[in-house]
Every structure is written in structure tokens, then in C-alpha cells.
Amino acid sequence: xxxxxxxxxxxxxxxGLHVLNGFSLDLYDGENLVIVGRSxxxxxxxxxxxxxxxxxxSGALEVLGQPVPQLSQYEMDxxxxxxxxxxxxxxxxxxxxxxENLEFPLRRHPEKMKGHDVGTLITSTLESVGLxxxxxxxxxxxxxxxxxxxxxxxxxxxxxxxxLYDEPTSGLDPITAKEIIELMLRIQEEYHTAALIIxxxxxxxxxIANRMIILIDGKNYAEGAYAELSMSPxxxxxxxxx
Amino acid sequence: xxATYYQRSGLRRYFQETGEVWLFARRFFKEALHRPFEGKExxxxxxxxxxxxxxxxxxxxxxxxxxxxxxTRPTMEDFGAEAYMxxxxxxxxxxxxxxxxxxxxxxxxxxxxxxxxxGSMKVTEQIAAMEVSGTNPFKYLVVTRILATTxxxxxxxxxxxxxxxxxxxxxxxxxxxxxxRLFFNKVFRQLGFGDLIPATAKTFFFGxxxxxIGCFKGYTSKKGTAGVGRxxxxxxxxxxxxxxVLDFIAVLVADIFFDL
Numbered sequence: 046x047x048x049x050x051x052x053x054x055x056x057x058x059x060x061g062l063h064v065l066n067g068f069s070l071d072l073y074d075g076e077n078l079v080i081v082g083r084s085x086x087x088x089x090x091x092x093x094x095x096x097x098x099x100x101x102x103s104g105a106l107e108v109l110g111q112p113v114p115q116l117s118q119y120e121m122d123x124x125x126x127x128x129x130x131x132x133x134x135x136x137x138x139x140x141x142x143x144x145e146n147l148e149f150p151l152r153r154h155p156e157k158m159k160g161h162d163v164g165t166l167i168t169s170t171l172e173s174v175g176l177x178x179x180x181x182x183x184x185x186x187x188x189x190x191x192x193x194x195x196x197x198x199x200x201x202x203x204x205x206x207x208x209l210y211d212e213p214t215s216g217l218d219p220i221t222a223k224e225i226i227e228l229m230l231r232i233q234e235e236y237h238t239a240a241l242i243i244x245x246x247x248x249x250x251x252x253i254a255n256r257m258i259i260l261i262d263g264k265n266y267a268e269g270a271y272a273e274l275s276m277s278p279x280x281x282x283x284x285x286x287x
Numbered sequence: 288x289x290a291t292y293y294q295r296s297g298l299r300r301y302f303q304e305t306g307e308v309w310l311f312a313r314r315f316f317k318e319a320l321h322r323p324f325e326g327k328e329x330x331x332x333x334x335x336x337x338x339x340x341x342x343x344x345x346x347x348x349x350x351x352x353x354x355x356x357x358x359t360r361p362t363m364e365d366f367g368a369e370a371y372m373x374x375x376x377x378x379x380x381x382x383x384x385x386x387x388x389x390x391x392x393x394x395x396x397x398x399x400x401x402x403x404x405x406g407s408m409k410v411t412e413q414i415a416a417m418e419v420s421g422t423n424p425f426k427y428l429v430v431t432r433i434l435a436t437t438x439x440x441x442x443x444x445x446x447x448x449x450x451x452x453x454x455x456x457x458x459x460x461x462x463x464x465x466x467x468r469l470f471f472n473k474v475f476r477q478l479g480f481g482d483l484i485p486a487t488a489k490t491f492f493f494g495x496x497x498x499x500i501g502c503f504k505g506y507t508s509k510k511g512t513a514g515v516g517r518x519x520x521x522x523x524x525x526x527x528x529x530x531x532v533l534d535f536i537a538v539l540v541a542d543i544f545f546d547l
Contacts, residue, residue: 096419133412138408
């Protein structure tokens with residue numbers, strides 16, 4: 046089976062600081078791949094390289110079979126509609142209502158509407174995150190958990206094949222975090238997406254991961270299922286599960 | 288040694304930033320000329336820029352006209368030249384004081400607002416979110432704002448000039464019993480194309496400079512929330528300095544073509 050994301054020997058450094066040192070991964074259709082690592086280990090840099098918010102120094106990086114660093118801006122913009130990105134801080138447009146936040150990507154990619162009208166798509170997407178009643182509210186009127194759900198709805202409205210989650214439960218209380226995790230699982234079932242999740246939250250990883258990669262020193266240190274890694278005798282791996 | 292180091296690094300930063308502004312302006316022209324055009328957002332920005340500054344510009348213009356006339360009138364009276372007051376005030380306001388003062392007010396109001404808004408969008412990753420949704424944030428956020436300031440600052444200057452002349456008329460009417468018609472007849476008899484065209488043309492450049500610097504500082508802001516404050520602050524300082532430089536160039540050019 047062809048991977049949706051294929052990364053091989055990816056390198057990225059900032060000045061003298063080597064963040065990614067030959068990192069590799071393959072993400073397959075329908076899979077939830079969780080990457081864990083310490084703060085500053087390059088997890089967010091990896092996600093930003095995948096959507097070309099950052100340019101890698103070297104290595105192979107393909108998304109849906111297309112070489113990301115070589116794509117033109119036009120090709121990249123179209124590829125980005127297939128890859129949703131949930132930011133750590135939600136990154137909702139604070140000058141727009143919830144409706145306008147969801148409309149914004151849709152108006153720029155009308156081919157994604159597939160014959161549906163904007164209003165119907167917005168309502169159905171908001172219903173799938175359980176927040177249809179917030180459609181005319183401003184982001185500042187919503188709680189942190191609600192903002193995260195709306196950000197997820199904005200990602201889903203373009204019906205992406207892959208979703209990249211950057212710390213989806215950080216800054217949330219345990220109950221809201223649990224709700225977000227359940228929502229992520231439900232969305233995967235409903236929209237048949239693959240997910241690449243970066244998290245420090247091992248509860249999140251335990252529930253959601255089909256496979257995990259532990260990122261240490263900018264490269265793959267260990268890889269396997271949650272249960273497998275949690276039993277590892279290696280102290281550097283076990284440190285994540287304490 | 289440290290002084291030399293700081294002088295050198297300060298100078299290097301100055302040249303580096305000048306180069307970055309130049310590249311930013313070049314990207315603006317490139318993006319502004321290519322489809323898709325964000326017409327709806329441009330209109331929204333024009334409304335915001337015009338609407339949020341209208342009262343301030345009006346008040347500034349009124350006080351400018353009142354003060355200029357009140358302070359000049361006694362001297363003109365000493366020379367028995369009070370009949371020339373409308374012409375003198377008209378030329379001063381239209382040619383120089385109106386455009387420069389109102390552009391400075393706009394730099395403070397609009398430039399800082401753009402710098403802070405884009406800076407906070409950058410810090411909260413809203414600009415990155417736009418980019419990953421397949422939208423060109425430069426076109427949507429920067430091109431529309433620079434075009435809006437370029438189009439609206441000249442209109443604000445015309446509005447401010449008109450209010451300033453009205454303020455001057457109020458003083459002349461109270462002190463010299465000059466009628467509205469006589470006052471404005473004297474003003475417009477003195478003004479020629481050589482006064483109006485360069486004075487209006489330079490305000491487009493003023494508007495462009497305010498938008499460009501505000502957007503540049505906000506769009507490239509770094510270092511978290513402190514960076515947002517710095518972006519707003521430096522947007523005003525740099526834009527204000529640039530306005531004086533542009534004004535000096537405009538006067539030199541006008542002198543060549545219109546023989547001022």
C-alpha cells in the first residue's frame with residue numbers, strides 16, 4: 046500500500062541548531078500515527094515541513110505522492126486542501142464569526158463544495174463537532190475546548206484526506222481533553238481520514254494511536270504500538286510512559 | 288570595542304531591514320497585479336481605514352484651521368494685509384500643512400492599527416492557518432491593506448483640508464466679518480494646479496508608505512506578544528520618518544515641474 050505521507054532522512058536546522066537529523070516516517074490511509082518527543086525535539090517543525098510552512102534542508106518529503114519541496118505555489122495550495130492542520134492554539138481568525146471562519150477556506154476552494162451550498166456544509170460540519178449553535182458567535186466568546194472544536198471543523202470543511210494535529214489536547218482540562226480525543230476518533234470514522242498527531246499527552250496517545258514514533262535527537266528513536274513501547278526496557282523510551 | 292560592534296550591527300540591521308522592506312514592496316506589486324483579486328476584502332479595508340480615522344482627521348483639520356488663522360491674523364493685521372488671510376491660509380493648508388499633518392495622524396492611527404493587527408495574527412498563528420488552508424495570506428492581508436491606505440489617505444487629506452479651511456473661515460467670520468462666499472472665492476482664486484496636483488499626488492505616496500510599513504512591521508513581527516507592541520510602535524515611527532522624506536522629495540519634484 047502506498048503511504049499518504051512518505052518522509053525519508055529529513056534534515057532541518059536553524060543556524061547551528063540541528064532540529065531534524067534524518068527523520069523518517071510513512072503514514073498510511075486510515076492510520077493514526079502519534080509522534081512523541083520532548084519539548085524542542087522538532088515535532089512541530091516536522092509538521093510545518095509537511096505543509097511547507099518551513100523548507101527542509103534535505104531529505105525526501107512526499108504527500109499524496111507529490112514531492113512537497115518541489116511543488117509550485119499553485120500546486121502546493123491545492124495539496125494543502127487535502128491536508129488539514131489543527132494548530133496548538135486553534136488559530137481561529139478572531140475578526141470573523143464562526144460561520145466566516147468556516148466559509149473562508151471554502152470560498153477560496155469552491156471545487157471542494159461538490160455541488161453543496163455553503164450554508165449546508167457549514168451546518169453539517171458544525172453538527173459533526175457538536176457546535177451548530179455557535180455559528181454566529183465570535184471566537185472570543187468560546188471556551189478553549191470549543192475553539193479547538195471549531196478549528197477542527199474549519200479543517201474538516203475542505204474534507205481533507207490527512208489531518209495533522211499539533212498538541213490537540215494541550216491547555217485543556219482532562220474532561221475537555223477526553224472529549225477532544227473522542228471527537229478525533231469519531232471524525233476519523235465519519236470522514237475516513239488519516240492522522241498524524243503530535244502530543245505530550247500519553248492518555249491521548251494510548252487511546253488514539255495505531256502506531257507511535259518516539260523522536261529523540263531529531264531522529265526516530267523507537268517505533269511501535271503503544272502497548273509495545275510502554276513495555277520497552279529502554280529507559281529513554283520508558284521515561285515517556287511514567 | 289563594544290561601541291564599534293553595536294554601531295556596526297545597528298548599521299547592518301538598518302541596511303538589512305531597508306532591503307527587506309524593498310523586497311516586501313516588490314512582492315506587493317507582484318501579488319497586486321495577479322489574480323485572484325480580493326475585491327470584497329479591499330472594500331472592507333477601505334471602509335475600516337476611512338471610517339476609523341474620519342473623526343480624528345476632521346477634528347485635527349478643524350483645530351489646524353482655527354489655530355493657524357488665530358495665530359497668523361495679528362501679524363497680518365500689523366501689516367494691513369488681513370485681506371490676504373484666506374489666500375495665505377488656503378495655500379499653506381493645501382500645499383503643505385494639511386497633507387503632512389493628516390498623513391502623520393493617519394500613520395499614528397492606521398499604521399499602528401495595521402502593525403498590531405497583523406502582528407497579533409502572526410503570533411497566534413492565524414497567518415499560518417490561512418496559508419495551510421491554501422489561501423495566500425499576503426494577498427488577502429497585505430495587498431488589500433496597502434491598497435486601502437493608498438486610496439483612502441488622499442481622500443482623508445482632502446476631507447481634512449476642507450474642514451481646516453472651514454475652521455479658518457469661522458475665525459475670519461468672527462474676527463473680520465468675512466462671508467463664506469468671499470472667503471472661499473479668495474482661497475480658490477489663489478490656488479492653481481501647481482498647488483493642487485503635487486499636493487494631492489504626494490498623498491497617494493503617503494498612503495502607500497503608511498500601509499507598506501504597517502504591514503511590513505506586523506507581517507514580519509517576531510518574539511511573541513512583545514513583538515506585537517514593537518511592531519505597532521515601530522510602524523508609526525518608521526512611517527512618520529518616511530513621510531517627511533517623501534514630502535521633501537515631493538517638494539523637490541514639484542519645484543522642478545511646477546516652478547513653485
